[in-house]
Amino acid sequence: MTDAEAPEDTEPPQRCGLVAIVGRPNVGKSTLLNALVGQKISITSRKAQTTRHRITGIRTRGAAQFVFVDTPGFQTRDVGRGRTALNRTLNRTVLSSVADVDLVLFLVEAGRFGLDDAKVLGLLQGEGLRDKPVILVANKLDAVRRRADLLPWLKGMQDRHPFTEYVPMSANKAADVDRLLGIVERHLPEQPWFYEEDALTDRSDRFLASEIIREKLFRLTGDELPYACTVVIGKYEEEGEPPRVLHRISADIIVERDAHKGMVIGEGGERLKRIGSEARQELENLLQAKVFLELWVKVRSGWADDEARLKAYGYE
Numbered sequence: 001m002t003d004a005e006a007p008e009d010t011e012p013p014q015r016c017g018l019v020a021i022v023g024r025p026n027v028g029k030s031t032l033l034n035a036l037v038g039q040k041i042s043i044t045s046r047k048a049q050t051t052r053h054r055i056t057g058i059r060t061r062g063a064a065q066f067v068f069v070d071t072p073g074f075q076t077r078d079v080g081r082g083r084t085a086l087n088r089t090l091n092r093t094v095l096s097s098v099a100d101v102d103l104v105l106f107l108v109e110a111g112r113f114g115l116d117d118a119k120v121l122g123l124l125q126g127e128g129l130r131d132k133p134v135i136l137v138a139n140k141l142d143a144v145r146r147r148a149d150l151l152p153w154l155k156g157m158q159d160r161h162p163f164t165e166y167v168p169m170s171a172n173k174a175a176d177v178d179r180l181l182g183i184v185e186r187h188l189p190e191q192p193w194f195y196e197e198d199a200l201t202d203r204s205d206r207f208l209a210s211e212i213i214r215e216k217l218f219r220l221t222g223d224e225l226p227y228a229c230t231v232v233i234g235k236y237e238e239e240g241e242p243p244r245v246l247h248r249i250s251a252d253i254i255v256e257r258d259a260h261k262g263m264v265i266g267e268g269g270e271r272l273k274r275i276g277s278e279a280r281q282e283l284e285n286l287l288q289a290k291v292f293l294e295l296w297v298k299v300r301s302g303w304a305d306d307e308a309r310l311k312a313y314g315y316e
C-alpha cells in the first residue's frame with residue numbers, strides 16, 4: 001500500500017488543560033466539579049465556605065483530558081471577628097490558583113449578580129488575568145422561575161465582561177454537565193495528557209480522608225458548628241496486599257471552644273460515632289479497601305488566627 005492509499009488518520013489530537021472553577025460561596029462549585037469529574041472528589045455542603053483547599057479533579061473523555069482546579073470562593077464573610085489569617089490565606093489561594101490555568105469557569109446563579117459575584121469577577125479582571133478565557137456558567141437554572149427574564153440578564157452580563165461563552169445550566173442535570181464538557185473541550189490546548197486515562201485526582205488518600213471526614217462533620221452538626229473547625233490526619237498507614245488492604249487512619253477534629261467539642265461528640269458520643277462510621281463507609285468505597293478510622297476531638301482556641309499553625313495544617 002502506498003502512502004496515497006493509506007486510510008486517513010481520523011484520531012483527533014489529544015487535548016489537555018487546566019480549568020479553574022471560581023465563584024462566590026455556595027454557588028455550586030463543588031457540585032459542578034463532582035458532576036464534571038463523574039465521581040465525588042470535592043466536598044459539598046449546604047453550608048457556605050466549606051471548600052478551603054485547592055482540589056483537582058481529572059476527567060478524560062474521548063481525546064480530551066480536563067484537569068479541574070476548584071478554588072475557595074472569594075471570601076466575603078469574615079471568619080469570627082475581623083479579618084483573620086485564614087481569610088488572607090484563602091484570598092491568596094484564589095489568585096494563585098487561577099494564574100496558571102487555561103480556562104476559567106465563572107459560576108454565578110442564573111438571573112443573579114450580587115456584590116459577592118462582582119468581587120470574584122473583579123479578581124478575574126485583575127493584573128495578569130485579563131486575557132484569560134472565562135466562560136460564564138449560569139448555574140441553578142432549574143431554580144429560575146421566570147425564564148423570560150434570563151435573556152435580558154444574560155445581555156447585562158455581556159456588558160460586565162467579554163465572556164468567551166455563556167452557559168445557562170444546572171450542575172445537577174447530567175445532560176447540562178455533558179454539554180458544558182463539550183464546550184470546555186474546544187478551549188483546551190492541543191497537547192498530550194498530563195495524567196493517566198483513569199486518574200481522578202492527584203490528591204493523596206490522606207487528603208481525601210480529611211475532606212470526607214470534614215464533610216461528615218459539617219453535615220451532621222448542621223449550622224451549629226462554626227466553620228472554623230478543621231480535620232488533621234495524624235496517622236495514615238496501609239497494611240496488607242491487594243485485594244486485602246487495610247487503611248489505618250487516625251484523625252483529629254480541631255475545634256475552637258469546649259462547647260464545640262460537645263457538639264461534635266453529641267449525647268453519649270452518638271454524633272462522633274456517626275461521623276466516624278459514615279466517613280469510614282465512604283472511604284471504603286472510594287479506596288476499595290477496608291478502613292479503620294479513629295477520631296479525636298481537640299480544642300485549640302484561636303487556630304484560625306495563627307498563620308504558623310495554618311501552615312502546619314496545610315493551608316498555604
Ligand SMILES: Nc1nc2c(ncn2[C@@H]2O[C@H](COP(=O)(O)OP(=O)(O)OP(=O)(O)O)[C@@H](O)[C@H]2O)c(=O)[nH]1
Pocket residue numbers: 023024025026027028029030031032043044045046047048049050051072073139140141142143169170171172173
Ligand atoms: N437547585 C440547584 N441547586 C444546586 C445546583 N448546584 C448546586 N446546588 C446546591 O447549592 C448548594 C451549594 O453547592 P456547593 O457545590 O456546595 O457550592 P460551592 O460553591 O462549592 O460552595 P463553597 O464550598 O461554599 O464555596 C448545595 O446545596 C447544592 O446542592 C443546581 O444546579 N441547582
